[in-house]
Amino acid sequence: MAPEPLLSTRAQRAFIGTIGLQAIIVLVMVSITFKFVEEHVDLTIPRYKTLPCYLALFILAEIFEMFMALDALRLRNVIQLIGILSFHAAMIVMAALQIHETHTALYEQPNSTSYYNPYVNGDGPGTLWRKIEPFLVVTPIIIALSWVCLVFLFRELYHEFGWAIFHVVGANPVMKTMYQYYQIMICLLKFDFFAFIGVTMQLLIVVLIESTAEFGLTIAAIPVTLVLLIMAGAAVQREIKSIMSISLVLMLASQVYLTGGLFAQLVVMSSSVYKLVRFYAPSSEDQYITTRATLTVFTIVASLLLFATFGVGVRCFADFDKGLQSSKMHGQYYKPVATQLRENLFGN
Incomplete structure (x- = not known):
């Protein structure tokens, strides 16, 4: 009998597909945020460096999660799948923290000793913050929704891989x-x-x-x-x-x-x-x-x-x-x- 190919079941394909789809949406949201901010601020200024850091972290996180998911399915490793679910939950926290940190980076009081730009440094209607806020908020929501889907798919994979350790030891x-x-x-x-x-x-x-x-x-x-x-x-x-x-x-x-x-x-x-x-x-x-x-x-x-x-x-x-x-x-x-x-x- 020939070896069973990777991603041969519906649950496996759905698991990888869910991670891939949310990664695309999240990176698009983060990239749009980065682009809007880059147009109006100098990202070499220390307080604004949180945006390129935000983009880099999510690129790294999404690549890492996809690699871990493929590796877990290849090995039929239930424990690594649990680790991926924990990692995905941590990404929700990270995305939520970025909302606060981006606001902290942009917002300044008008009486600040540094140069004050009402559009860039304010947080009222018609400001840069209000323009990028929806994209920042969407990111943790998308990650949270995909996490719920992954939990559901994990149940199927758990039963699918249930005999894996028995076959080894x-x-x-x-x-x-x-x-x-x-x-x-x-x-x-x-x-x-x-x-x-x-x-x-x-x-x-x-x-x-x-x-x-x-x-x-x-x-x-x-x-x-x-x-x-x-x-x-x-x-x-x-x-x-x-x-x-x-x-x-x-x-x-x-x-x-x-x-x-x-x-x-x-x-x-x-x-x-x-x-x-x-x-x-x-x-x-x-x-x-x-x-x-x-x-x-x-x-x-x-x-x-x-x-x-x-x-x-x-x-x-x-x-x-x-x-x-x-x-x-x-x-x-x-x-x-x-x-x-x-x-x-x-x-x-």
Whole structure:
């Protein structure tokens, strides 16, 4: 029997189609907002940089979500599908925060010491804010509606993929639990990377100055973090204790720092508590005011993800050398049940 092709069922096609359609609508709304603002303001001014940051974040988020969805369907990974639903819900929050932050960036009091333009800096009828506000409001609504559709489709996919783990590890409940922890670990590493990129992108676009050492170190941290995440994933899959031990130590050490995902601030060496204080301290709040809500959420979520990754990593480490490595290496093949059972019986 030939392997079952990806996206061969209605639920799978609908799941990917829903993500793709909402991504198109959302990116159109964000792009229109960006275009209207770009026509009237200088985006190199720090307070207005929240708009290009907003556009960049959503482009990254939509590409990442599509990749994760295709990967989850390819692997028949129910846990990763749950992660996608959580990520999609987080996008609703992010889109809602952008309404507040864009208003903060544009609106200024008439008595401000800076140049005041009633059309650009006001928020009454006939202003730039009123022109772009509908597009900003539509974005979280579209994401929320698509989330409801994804939840409904998840129920169908859950039943469709229900036997996937059984085909990999058999009926042993202990092996099933160990494999589920392994799936959670791999899923967390993927989301750790997005969280790191999200915070890094905001810092590079909105906050950091190109001529500073921190800017260069933040750029350098991107490939370093990617390599470390890949190392952690390979270590837990191949059960390499030495690399896994190093990864866990780095995760634990990173709890002291603003990681944005994992290990980057081991290079930048900035305390997460210190960064959060700087977001709201009177002496530095102007530097962060138009993006500090999103940065705060990303920082807190990244820290929680890192904490969860460390905890699950320790659990996975304890499961090394217990007979699961072969299942990890071969994964959940995308094949019909009959084909998989036949292969198991005849040992092919």
